[in-house]
Amino acid sequence: MPATVTRPTKSEATAARIIAAARHLFVARTYADVTTDMIARAADVTKGGLYHHFTSKEQLYVTMMLDDLEDKRVLFAQAVASPGTARERLAGLTRDFLELPREERELTRLVRRDVNTFSGEEREQLVRAYQRALPERVQEIIEDGIRDGELAPGDSRILSWSFVALVEVVIGDYADRIYGTTEARLGHVVDLFFDGAATQPAGGTT
Amino acid sequence: MPATVTRPTKSEATAARIIAAARHLFVARTYADVTTDMIARAADVTKGGLYHHFTSKEQLYVTMMLDDLEDKRVLFAQAVASPGTARERLAGLTRDFLELPREERELTRLVRRDVNTFSGEEREQLVRAYQRALPERVQEIIEDGIRDGELAPGDSRILSWSFVALVEVVIGDYADRIYGTTEARLGHVVDLFFDGAATQPAGGTT
DNA sequence: TCACATACCGACCGACCGGTCGGTATGAGA
DNA sequence: TCTCATACCGACCGGTCGGTCGGTATGTGA
Incomplete structure (x- = not known):
């Protein structure tokens, strides 16, 4: 119904939140030092939620x-x-x-x-x-x-x-x-x- | 008995071997990706031997x-x-x-x-x-x-x-x-x- | 040859971490 | 209101890895 350019769904918003959290953490610490748990918590989802949007x-x-x-x-x-x-x-x-x-x-x-x-x-x-x-x-x-x-x-x-x-x-x-x-x-x-x-x-x- | 400059003891030689192995591995892989086991094996000692010479x-x-x-x-x-x-x-x-x-x-x-x-x-x-x-x-x-x-x-x-x-x-x-x-x-x-x-x-x- | 220190072994531990899975909540279409 | 998909939860698993510890081998001074 909205403009031709789709507005972000809730799912896309969550994925974006996860990516933003990951970005923030990865710039500060080494790849290995950032745990999936940290990312999930920073994005206000659980690890299960994270793995719903990303495969690894x-x-x-x-x-x-x-x-x-x-x-x-x-x-x-x-x-x-x-x-x-x-x-x-x-x-x-x-x-x-x-x-x-x-x-x-x-x-x-x-x-x-x-x-x-x-x-x-x-x-x-x-x-x-x-x-x-x-x-x-x-x-x-x-x-x-x-x-x-x-x-x-x-x-x-x-x-x-x-x-x-x-x-x-x-x-x-x-x-x-x-x-x-x-x-x-x-x-x-x-x-x-x-x-x-x-x-x-x-x-x-x- | 030898010259005034001491010759390396066996212990020093082992430590040097461990350092050389570590150097070789650390340049090729990330710090986190190099395990103490890999270093020990490459230096031809066990992990216990490695921890005899280095504390961590x-x-x-x-x-x-x-x-x-x-x-x-x-x-x-x-x-x-x-x-x-x-x-x-x-x-x-x-x-x-x-x-x-x-x-x-x-x-x-x-x-x-x-x-x-x-x-x-x-x-x-x-x-x-x-x-x-x-x-x-x-x-x-x-x-x-x-x-x-x-x-x-x-x-x-x-x-x-x-x-x-x-x-x-x-x-x-x-x-x-x-x-x-x-x-x-x-x-x-x-x-x-x-x-x-x-x-x-x-x-x-x- | 006895005593002792130092070098080294290798099985083991405990914590952590990536990834899974059975389940629940939510919402949209019929 | 029933159905079904999708979003998400959180307890759990399997494996890995840093580090430990009881023990043995080796050599050196007395």
């Missing part, structure tokens, strides 16, 4: 992560599609990231942290979803930048991973204690990546 | 990590103390790192991965030992570089973490599939950190 702890975790990474992929794809120089677009992507609520930022690091816990198909799914959400989006911008002569030629895969690594430094707990503003973090990451830390362009390391 | 699984892990991080601290301190420009010294430190056997390289990442598993004193110990081994050593060189005008002024703490993050990208599994040589990795990290990825020094991100 692994499946719950993977579902939660895939949902979130798909949201991120969409978010970052917008930054990729926006106009401007590579520098401006990477700054935009980074700003989108930095302006996410803290928990959503931290979620990104879960894959890197927990990926060893899984194996086979689940592991592949998680890795692929992560790559699709972040490094591959960054890589697109970097390849445009190289093509336009804005960035020096180089392996765009490693460059994008490097950029992502810099971003993840600046979203971490440690940086939280140092940076006051999003602008400061943003400027730091983008400036360092584009211009480097040296005062003069020297070169010839080895 | 946690203590074994922490001992192993602290030992290793202290070795690394000494190694990197040499790079800090060596002569040359900041660029040369950071390149030297990175080369020392990259030339370590694979398992020793990966060990560095364990703290970041497993630190959430512990709490209280153990957690503090691990974090401090890691900082002392790597980021603080890098920070020393960076501060010299800023003082000498070789590096642009900036927060040396964040700069050192950024450099370490770049190094860790380049020692990871992903980079293993891309880079052929240590020289290529080394050049990439140091050049990116000092000179940036842009062709021309632009600026003004925000």
